[in-house]
Amino acid sequence: MADSAYVPGLFIRSSDAPRHSAIVRVTHWINALSFIGLLVSGIAILLVHPRLYWGETGSVDTPSLIDLPLPFVFKGQNGWGRYLHFLSAWFCVLNGLIYALSGFLTEHFRKDLLPAKADLTWRSLKRLDAEEPLSYGVHQRLAYAGVIFFLFPVMIWTGLAMSPAVTSVFPAIVSLLGGQQTARTIHFFVAAALVLFLLVHVAMVYLTGFTNHVRAMITGYSIARREKA
Amino acid sequence: MSKLSRRRLITAGLGTAAGASGLAVAARLADRHGLIPPDHGGIYGVGETVTYASQRLLMSFGSAARQFDRSQITRVPHPNYPVGPPNDETFERLRKENFADWRLTVDGLVARPTVFSLAELKGYPPGTHITQLACEEGWSYIAEWTGVPLAHVLNLAGVKPQARYVVYYSLQSGWWDSIDMPEAFHPQTFLTYGMNGGDLPVQHGAPVRLRVPRQLGYKNVKHLSRIMLTDSLKNIGKGLGSAAPEAGFSWYAGI
Numbered sequence: 001m002a003d004s005a006y007v008p009g010l011f012i013r014s015s016d017a018p019r020h021s022a023i024v025r026v027t028h029w030i031n032a033l034s035f036i037g038l039l040v041s042g043i044a045i046l047l048v049h050p051r052l053y054w055g056e057t058g059s060v061d062t063p064s065l066i067d068l069p070l071p072f073v074f075k076g077q078n079g080w081g082r083y084l085h086f087l088s089a090w091f092c093v094l095n096g097l098i099y100a101l102s103g104f105l106t107e108h109f110r111k112d113l114l115p116a117k118a119d120l121t122w123r124s125l126k127r128l129d130a131e132e133p134l135s136y137g138v139h140q141r142l143a144y145a146g147v148i149f150f151l152f153p154v155m156i157w158t159g160l161a162m163s164p165a166v167t168s169v170f171p172a173i174v175s176l177l178g179g180q181q182t183a184r185t186i187h188f189f190v191a192a193a194l195v196l197f198l199l200v201h202v203a204m205v206y207l208t209g210f211t212n213h214v215r216a217m218i219t220g221y222s223i224a225r226r227e228k229a
Numbered sequence: 230m231s232k233l234s235r236r237r238l239i240t241a242g243l244g245t246a247a248g249a250s251g252l253a254v255a256a257r258l259a260d261r262h263g264l265i266p267p268d269h270g271g272i273y274g275v276g277e278t279v280t281y282a283s284q285r286l287l288m289s290f291g292s293a294a295r296q297f298d299r300s301q302i303t304r305v306p307h308p309n310y311p312v313g314p315p316n317d318e319t320f321e322r323l324r325k326e327n328f329a330d331w332r333l334t335v336d337g338l339v340a341r342p343t344v345f346s347l348a349e350l351k352g353y354p355p356g357t358h359i360t361q362l363a364c365e366e367g368w369s370y371i372a373e374w375t376g377v378p379l380a381h382v383l384n385l386a387g388v389k390p391q392a393r394y395v396v397y398y399s400l401q402s403g404w405w406d407s408i409d410m411p412e413a414f415h416p417q418t419f420l421t422y423g424m425n426g427g428d429l430p431v432q433h434g435a436p437v438r439l440r441v442p443r444q445l446g447y448k449n450v451k452h453l454s455r456i457m458l459t460d461s462l463k464n465i466g467k468g469l470g471s472a473a474p475e476a477g478f479s480w481y482a483g484i
Binding site (some may be wrong): 045046048049051053056057058059060061062075076077078079080082083084086087088089090162163164165166167168169171174175180181184 | 272273275276277279280284287288290291292293294295297301303304305306307361363364365366367368369370371442443444445473474476477478479483484
């Protein structure tokens with residue numbers, strides 16, 4: 001951090017500025033940990049009843065929307081899944097709020113994550129650049145923005161829509177979706193989309209220089225830049 | 230450099246002290262306002278406490294479990310009855326006589342400990358609501374429930390001001406739970422004896438089941454036998470508030 005040029009009252013974006021700001025780095029790893037907690041506990045919760053329904057209600061005595069090809073396990077000993085799910089959810093949501101607030105205030109979202117209007121043409125979307133630019137390409141921007149502004153908010157919304165206590169205060173959050181079981185089913189598919197994102201994200205990091213990327217997300221700098229400084 | 234580090238040290242020390250005492254004050258305030266659940270210990274306790282406190286505060290602005298249309302009632306409500314009825318002669322005898330000899334004891338921190346018969350409960354002004362019962366496992370059903378609001382029975386017994394929890398026991402041994410006073414006095418919390426227009430079936434908890442529609446299914450204990458008011462859950466069972474946390478489930482189930 002001492003490497004970056006700093007004039008009181010004026011922050012200069014120099015080539016020595018970190019690739020990821022401190023707040024992005026800290027919230028990234030807290031988010032990674034809480035996501036693992038949510039994923040593991042989410043799978044445990046799903047494996048108590050791997051059947052999905054549409055509408056308000058559903059049980060083994062009613063028709064399902066999808067019978068997932070998974071076994072019914074954890075019957076009667078699945079309480080830890082819920083405990084861990086909500087503990088991780090609080091970390092994820094509060095950490096996400098700090099990240100989102102700083103993303104708007106520092107203009108990180110506008111500068112680094114939202115694609116430029118000019119880039120949203122079919123031609124530029126079709127083009128896959130192999131080189132690694134200093135800023136994110138349009139596909140990366142779309143993927144990250146989609147996760148941050150669509151998938152995570154939908155996860156929180158559908159999660160709250162399954163709570164009888166929360167919906168007793170805000171009934172609209174579940175009636176807008178069409179029912180508690182619909183919320184559960186959407187929660188499952190959006191979770192699957194987030195897992196798909198995670199797999200692609202880790203694969204891309206691996207393919208384009210794992211050590212360098214992970215170092216940049218921990219220290220703020222990749223090796224190449226550090227040598228220059 | 231040394232000046233700076235000393236100043237930093239003092240600032241950090243003061244900050245830590247302020248943070249710690251702030252937390253202590255917050256914890257005491259939260260406890261006084263009934264925002265700390267009995268299962269607040271252990272690694273999951275933090276999440277549990279934040280969930281319970283935030284939902285309690287949210288619900289204090291007014292809340293009612295969603296109600297449904299008669300046409301939305303589930304035709305086959307899943308009874309989830311893996312253990313069957315209480316496996317003893319007493320329950321069999323009660324059932325054969327249509328629960329004429331069944332009694333509900335209300336005691337603990339009440340002015341007038343009272344014993345109610347099923348006929349007496351049915352004699353009070355009944356309430357009905359069509360609400361959803363959602364199991365923590367993920368399945369759910371909608372039914373019409375008929376009963377007497379728990380608040381009515383609690384008022385008859387006269388709850389003492391120091392009471393903070395309502396503990397309720399099943400005829401099924403080892404099955405008990407508890408709720409806080411806002412939940413106990415909520416107008417939708419029923420001592421339910423009727424379901425979908427008929428008597429409450431044995432599989433659904435005859436003769437009386439506590440219906441807590443703003444929480445998950447497992448708080449809705451079947452085959453009630455006793456209600457006890459207390460100011461502390463510490464000396465009941467393992468002190469976690471109900472049989473559920475003893476089996477690894479959270480005490481508060483507003484989710």
